[in-house]
Amino acid sequence: MKTVIxxxxxxxxxxxxxLVKYGYEPSNIVLVAAEWPPYSKHRLAEILRxxxxxxxxxxxxxxxxxxxxxxxxxxxxxxxxxxxxxxxxKRNGGITYDNLVIATGGKPFIPPLKGTELKNVMTxxxxxxxxxxxxxxxxxxVAVIGAGLVGLSVATALNRLGAQVTVYELMDDILxxxxxxxxxxKLEKYLVSKGIKIRTRSxxxxxxxGKTAREIKASGRIEPVDIVVxxxxxxxxxxxxxxxxxxxxxxxxxxxxxxxxxxxxxxATGDCALSYDLITEKEVYRPLGFVAAHYARIIARNIxxxxxxxxxxxxxxxxxxxxxxxxxVGLSLKEAESLGLSPTIRCEEALSYASCxxxxxxxxxxxxxxxxxxxxxxxxxxxxYDIHTMFS
Amino acid sequence: MVKHVLxxxxxxxxxxxxxxxxxxxxRSGVIDERQAMITxxxxxxxxxxxxxxxxxxxxxxxxxxxxxxxxxENGRVVLDQSKCTTCKACISICPxxxxxxxxxxxxxxxxxxxxxxxxxxxxxxxAIRYMPAHLVKxxxxxxxxxxVYEYLETIGRG
Numbered sequence: 001m002k003t004v005i006x007x008x009x010x011x012x013x014x015x016x017x018x019l020v021k022y023g024y025e026p027s028n029i030v031l032v033a034a035e036w037p038p039y040s041k042h043r044l045a046e047i048l049r050x051x052x053x054x055x056x057x058x059x060x061x062x063x064x065x066x067x068x069x070x071x072x073x074x075x076x077x078x079x080x081x082x083x084x085x086x087x088x089x090k091r092n093g094g095i096t097y098d099n100l101v102i103a104t105g106g107k108p109f110i111p112p113l114k115g116t117e118l119k120n121v122m123t124x125x126x127x128x129x130x131x132x133x134x135x136x137x138x139x140x141x142v143a144v145i146g147a148g149l150v151g152l153s154v155a156t157a158l159n160r161l162g163a164q165v166t167v168y169e170l171m172d173d174i175l176x177x178x179x180x181x182x183x184x185x186k187l188e189k190y191l192v193s194k195g196i197k198i199r200t201r202s203x204x205x206x207x208x209x210g211k212t213a214r215e216i217k218a219s220g221r222i223e224p225v226d227i228v229v230x231x232x233x234x235x236x237x238x239x240x241x242x243x244x245x246x247x248x249x250x251x252x253x254x255x256x257x258x259x260x261x262x263x264x265x266x267x268a269t270g271d272c273a274l275s276y277d278l279i280t281e282k283e284v285y286r287p288l289g290f291v292a293a294h295y296a297r298i299i300a301r302n303i304x305x306x307x308x309x310x311x312x313x314x315x316x317x318x319x320x321x322x323x324x325x326x327x328x329v330g331l332s333l334k335e336a337e338s339l340g341l342s343p344t345i346r347c348e349e350a351l352s353y354a355s356c357x358x359x360x361x362x363x364x365x366x367x368x369x370x371x372x373x374x375x376x377x378x379x380x381x382x383x384x385y386d387i388h389t390m391f392s
Numbered sequence: 393m394v395k396h397v398l399x400x401x402x403x404x405x406x407x408x409x410x411x412x413x414x415x416x417x418x419r420s421g422v423i424d425e426r427q428a429m430i431t432x433x434x435x436x437x438x439x440x441x442x443x444x445x446x447x448x449x450x451x452x453x454x455x456x457x458x459x460x461x462x463x464x465e466n467g468r469v470v471l472d473q474s475k476c477t478t479c480k481a482c483i484s485i486c487p488x489x490x491x492x493x494x495x496x497x498x499x500x501x502x503x504x505x506x507x508x509x510x511x512x513x514x515x516x517x518x519a520i521r522y523m524p525a526h527l528v529k530x531x532x533x534x535x536x537x538x539x540v541y542e543y544l545e546t547i548g549r550g
Contacts, residue, residue, distance in 0.1 A: 040497070052496050
């Protein structure tokens with residue numbers, strides 16, 4: 001039995017790891033990776049801020065897999081030939097499989113605006129972006145589009161390095177969908193006090209300039225800029241799958257509770273695929289590393305002969321945004337609403353700390369917190385277990 | 393072997409920082425708060441917490457880690473750096489604020505120095521002691537250590 005894994009990111013790496021851990025013969029695994037060695041996107045902002053070597057981004061696990069005899073092909077899959085159980089690669093030609101795991105990941109989304117092709121307009125997604133941003137002038141005027149976790153991480157890192165940072169966010173509040181008011185308001189005040197300009201309810205309309213971006217137009221207002229960084233989310237990278245007959249939804253691969261796609265023997269995990277939310281049991285698109293790894297484990301179990309299903313994921317998020325600790329477990333108010341629930345929120349405040357519990361029919365379904373001291377401690381664990389006790 | 397963990401007595405802590413520096417030195421060879429796996433939390437001049445791993449078993453962080461980077465080995469919660477992707481789910485879930493981000497995005501947590509904790513060796517007041525785990529549980533009736541262990545046992549998850 002031969003298993004081919006397409007994608008050398010977190011999803012592909014950990015599917016390989018769990019296959020080996022659960023006793024699958026390593027020499028029967030082929031991992032097709034466009035980029036190698038694998039690295040963690042979670043470390044990019046820290047490396048940027050502390051001016052560290054990119055070596056800090058690499059995940060040491062790959063050495064162990066190589067030692068065990070897993071075959072790594074540095075190549076790109078160009079076509080799926082499902083009737084012949086074959087993946088066609090750019091350099092190595094066709095390779096056959098018994099089980100296939102699609103882990104092609106995501107790609108950064110840039111809204112279709114005028115001027116996004118200009119020099120000095122970029123994303124903050126991979127090592128190339130990190131290298132580019134590490135070289136910008138220290139006092140550059142940087143526009144970060146999108147106040148999500150990635151946008152705010154890069155904004156605070158650049159702010160620390162001395163750049164003049166303005167963050168543009170289309171929604172009413174920063175970290176939309178991650179945390180709710182009043183916590184987002186507190187974070188906004190904190191970031192403004194650090195010297196970061198925040199423009200919420202601001203629609204970026206155009207990037208102006210000749211060859212290089214010089215100005216940004218947002219909600220009618222034009223401001224000068226040296227660098228534009230888009231942090232406007234991730235979309236599934238699934239060009240390979242289109243037309244193959246594998247069922248998709250809005251560009252993402254649909255999977256079952258066992259991680260299998262609509263075609264027997266073909267699995268998918270990571271930013272290319274959908275996943276399930278435990279609380280609502282709905283299909284969601286969550287391009288997060290631990291979602292990828294959760295399904296990687298389930299898929300490896302099924303390929304190695306243990307039938308295993310998952311009911312879904314309870315998000316567990318922590319991020320340090322320029323010294324503010326952000327914690328989110330379960331659903332936020334906004335996310336719960338978007339999933340069709342009618343939640344309420346209950347908030348409390350302590351000395352250097354504020355937290356909210358999201359409730360549905362009196363039962364906790366989410367918890368979010370923001371802290372400003374060196375204290376990260378919070379009640380998330382309790383809500384996490386309550387959710388599992390109630391919904392698992 | 394009887395499981396030993398750190399026992400924290402906040403009232404005895406005078407925030408001298410010896411434990412923090414000793415921890416950093418033992419881990420990374422330099423004296424730097426950020427490299428330490430133990431944090432003294434001070435709010436308005438009062439020590440409100442000593443944040444360090446209590447080696448829960450079952451442990452919320454081990455339960456939440458999807459990367460197999462956290463495991464309980466010989467009664468200790470051990471973090472395997474080679475498997476950690478810094479997703480930080482464990483930080484969000486730790487009841488004690490005991491897992492921290494170090495330089496380069498690497499996560500760090502207490503490994504009890506292999507059985508001879510540097511922080512205990514240097515603590516002049518007895519605020520941190522190395523004790524058999526079952527005694528720690530009994531000593532902290534109503535305290536947070538007791539609560540977490542009991543909670544985990546009650547709902548029976550690990």
